[in-house]
Amino acid sequence: MLGPSPDWNVGLSAEDLCTAECGWVQKLTKDLLPWDAGTDSGHSYESPNKPTVPQERIRPLTSLDHPQSPFYDPSGGPITALARVLVERIARKGEQCNTVPDTVDDIVADIAQEEIEEGDSTPETCIYSNWSPWSACSSSTCAKGLRMRQRMLKAQLDAGVPCPHTQDFEPCMAPGCSEEEASPCMLSEWISWSPCSATCGMGMRSRERYVKVFPEDGSSCREPTEETEKCVVNDNCSVDCMLSEWTEWSECNKSCGKGHMIRTRMVKLEPQFGGVPCPETVQRKRCKIRKCTRGPRASDRKKAKQDATERRKAKSERESAWATGCKLSPWSSWTDCTRQCGGGVQQRVRPVRKKSKGKCRPMRESRMCNEQPC
Structure with missing residues (x-):
C-alpha cells in the first residue's frame, strides 16, 4: 500500500519460479509499477476519501497527466518503476545423492x-x-x-x-465427512509487537504468528494469526496543524471588469493537545481582465427599434408600388445578424422573377436582432 494514497499499491502476484526442467529459478528481479485498486478516487496523496462508485477493476497506472499527481511529468511518457523486488535462491536442501561416500x-x-x-x-x-x-x-x-x-x-x-x-x-474424504479426528493446527509463538503507529498520543500496534503445520484433513486453521491493540506513546503531547501546499490560482470569476481568483490548501493533520492551530486555507486576490463595454440604454434601443420599423414600413410601401404588375420570387432567408450584441440588423429580399412595363425592383425587409447588452 502506498500510504496515504487513495488506493495505490505495488506488489507481485502469480510469479512463476519454476524452470522448464521442473527446477527452481536461481534469481528473479522485478521492477514494480503502481497499481490502482479501483476503490477510491483521487489524484494525489492528499486527496480526500471519495469511494469509486461503481468500483472499477484493478489496473496498472501507466501515466497520469494531472498536475497534482505524484507521477506527473510535464514532458509525458510512461511512469518509472517505484520499487524493485529481488528473489534469489540462497540454499538447496535435501538433494538426492546416489554416490557412496568415502566414509x-x-x-x-x-x-x-x-x-x-x-x-x-x-x-x-x-x-x-x-x-x-x-x-x-x-x-x-x-x-x-x-x-x-x-x-x-x-x-x-x-x-x-x-x-x-x-x-x-x-x-x-472432504473435511466434515471423515469420522476420524483431524490433527489440530500447530502455530508458532507470537512475534514481537510492532512499533506503535503514533509517535505521540494514541495509536495501534500489532503482532503475528504463522501456521507451522495445517490439519491433516486439509481444512484451514481457525486460530487467529494476527492481534492488534491500542498503544500510547505520550499522554500529553502537542501536535501542530499540518497543511498541504497551496493549489494553483483559479481563473478570474469575471470575464470583464473587476473580479477575484482563489487558491486553497487542505488540512493534513488537525492540531491536538494545544498544538498550533490551523491558519487560513482559502486565499483570494483581485483580478481584472479587460474593461467592460456598455450597450445602448433601454430608451435608445426602443427608439432605434421604432425608427427601424417605420423605415421598413415606408420602404415596403414604396417597393409594393414599384412592383405592381411584377412577379416576385418567395422571400429569401434572413441574413446573419450584423452584431452579436448591442443591437444589429438582419435583411431578406424577394427577387424579381418577371418584369412588367412598370418599375420592378427587388423587395427588401430589415429587422433588429441581438438586442441584448454586450
Whole structure:
C-alpha cells in the first residue's frame, strides 16, 4: 500500500519460479509499477476519501497527466518503476545423492536421526527425512479421494540396495465427512509487537504468528494469526496543524471588469493537545481582465427599434408600388445578424422573377436582432 494514497499499491502476484526442467529459478528481479485498486478516487496523496462508485477493476497506472499527481511529468511518457523486488535462491536442501561416500560414518553423523514409523521396512542404508504433513484431499465432497505425503531421500549408503518410494497415498474424504479426528493446527509463538503507529498520543500496534503445520484433513486453521491493540506513546503531547501546499490560482470569476481568483490548501493533520492551530486555507486576490463595454440604454434601443420599423414600413410601401404588375420570387432567408450584441440588423429580399412595363425592383425587409447588452 502506498500510504496515504487513495488506493495505490505495488506488489507481485502469480510469479512463476519454476524452470522448464521442473527446477527452481536461481534469481528473479522485478521492477514494480503502481497499481490502482479501483476503490477510491483521487489524484494525489492528499486527496480526500471519495469511494469509486461503481468500483472499477484493478489496473496498472501507466501515466497520469494531472498536475497534482505524484507521477506527473510535464514532458509525458510512461511512469518509472517505484520499487524493485529481488528473489534469489540462497540454499538447496535435501538433494538426492546416489554416490557412496568415502566414509559412511561421517555422513551418518551429519544426518539427524529421523523418526521411524512402526512397521516401516525401510532398509538401514536408506536415509530419509521425516514425512511431510498430509496434503488436502483430492475430493471436495464426501466421495472418496486421495491425499499424499512426501519424504526426501537424504542418502543411499549402498547403491546395490534399492530404496523404496518417497511418496505415500491414502484414501480420504472432504473435511466434515471423515469420522476420524483431524490433527489440530500447530502455530508458532507470537512475534514481537510492532512499533506503535503514533509517535505521540494514541495509536495501534500489532503482532503475528504463522501456521507451522495445517490439519491433516486439509481444512484451514481457525486460530487467529494476527492481534492488534491500542498503544500510547505520550499522554500529553502537542501536535501542530499540518497543511498541504497551496493549489494553483483559479481563473478570474469575471470575464470583464473587476473580479477575484482563489487558491486553497487542505488540512493534513488537525492540531491536538494545544498544538498550533490551523491558519487560513482559502486565499483570494483581485483580478481584472479587460474593461467592460456598455450597450445602448433601454430608451435608445426602443427608439432605434421604432425608427427601424417605420423605415421598413415606408420602404415596403414604396417597393409594393414599384412592383405592381411584377412577379416576385418567395422571400429569401434572413441574413446573419450584423452584431452579436448591442443591437444589429438582419435583411431578406424577394427577387424579381418577371418584369412588367412598370418599375420592378427587388423587395427588401430589415429587422433588429441581438438586442441584448454586450
